[in-house]
Amino acid sequence: MSTRERLIESTRTLLWERGYVATSPKNIQHLAEAGQGSMYHHFSGKEELARVAIDRTAEEMRASVDAVLSGPGSALERISAYLRREREVLKGCPIGRLTQDPDVMATPMLVAPVEETFTWLRSRLAAIVAEGVVAGELSAAIDPVITSAAIVATLQGGYVLARADDDPAAFQQAIEGILALLGALSVR
Amino acid sequence: MSTRERLIESTRTLLWERGYVATSPKNIQHLAEAGQGSMYHHFSGKEELARVAIDRTAEEMRASVDAVLSGPGSALERISAYLRREREVLKGCPIGRLTQDPDVMATPMLVAPVEETFTWLRSRLAAIVAEGVVAGELSAAIDPVITSAAIVATLQGGYVLARADDDPAAFQQAIEGILALLGALSVR
Known part of the structure; x- marks a missing residue:
């Protein structure tokens, strides 16, 4: 891996594990085994590197x-497959977590890709x-816009509950809770 | 307010705004207008102060x-009142946010009250x-345990969506989304 790549991948790891x-x-230079000069040769600083x-x-x-x-299956099957796919639950969402970081929120360049992803x-x-x-x-009682907000929120909040409990079970309960509500409103 | 009180209240403010x-x-001493000696007279350090x-x-x-x-109203009315009550949405949940802080999660004494609150x-x-x-x-299709996990997760995740958007509307959409699902499953 090139030094530039190592810097980017190390930053991704640290953003997920520690936050911005x-x-x-x-910390980035140490994990990437790169010198300070090398980091500032490739990037203007921590901010640009974090954006990449x-x-x-x-x-x-x-x-x-x-x-x-986009896979096969009905709407509910695809939503279930998405919510139930394997995740590193206790590490949290690498994008959602950034919203809780004060310096990310104070840096428009870093908020932009987070906002775009959720939109x-x-x-x-x-x-x-x-x-x-x-x-x-x-x-037909289901409103797509607010329902999709509730689905994404359940996922993001599921990480919060799991981390509070130090147990992925809380995440899974939240996911199964929203899927059960949707399932009960499915027209069979 | 006594120095001890100012230290506690300043820590609460900083934990909510910046995290642990x-x-x-x-930072705490500065906001509390207290000296270092005074802080360590009242508390063993940042950790004990954060716990308080x-x-x-x-x-x-x-x-x-x-x-x-515990107020008046049916189950759904009380859940709605709770989810819709006024909040400083863009500041996030002062308890939930702590789960995204790496040093809180690494400190059992600080995780304990967070875990207890969610439980x-x-x-x-x-x-x-x-x-x-x-x-x-x-x-009767509604399972209380997983449904309550979904409700709390929607609330916590609603904060994430609102902060990503820098707009409380996303929080409200998530809340209205889960309430609409519960409402559609209410037996009128």
Whole structure:
């Protein structure tokens, strides 16, 4: 791996494990086994490096989520497959976690890819819920926009509950809770 | 306010605004207008002070949540009142946020009150959902344990969406989304 790549991948790891505010340029250089001069040769600083790292994490997430949501099955089956796919629950969501970081929130360049990712995810899920309603699979009482917000929120909040408990079971309960509500409103 | 009080209240403010990892003893002393000697006279350090601050925040939250959940109205009305009550949405949940802080999670003494608060909240909500089912107000298809996990997760994740968007509307959409699902499963 090139030094540039090692710097990006080390930043992704540290952002996920420690967050932005708790990660220093020195931490990144140490994990990447790169010198300070080398880091500032490739990037203007921690901020630019974090943006490249977040962009890459967001792109990978979109691609993998889209693969599940574009897969086979009914609307509810695809939403279930997405919510139930394997995750490192106790590490939290590498994108969602950034919203709790004070220095990310104070840096528009870093908030932008986080906001874009959630906007994309919510509209992608809203379209699938709408498909399910149109197909007569889900009750017409379901509003796609607010329902997709609740689905994404349950996922993000599920991580919070699991971390509070130090147990992925809480995440799974939240996921199964929202799926059960949707399932009870499916038209069989 | 006594110096001890100012130290506790300043720590609460900083934990909510910046988190634990990003708050130094110096930050606390500065906001509290207290000297280093004074801080270490009252507390063994940042960790003990944070525990006292978190305990106080958790106690206040429990009392105010309990007041709403013990109020008048049907199960769904009380859950709605709780989810819709006024909040500083963009600041996030002062307890939930702590789960995203790496140094809180690495300190069992600080995780304990967070875990206890969520355990209490989930079981309190589960009892109300169960009441609603028993009273015939909510569909018997609703499982109280996983439903309450989904409700608390939606709330916590709603903060994540709102902060990503820098707009409380996303929080409200998530809340209305889960309430609409519960409402559609209420037996009128």
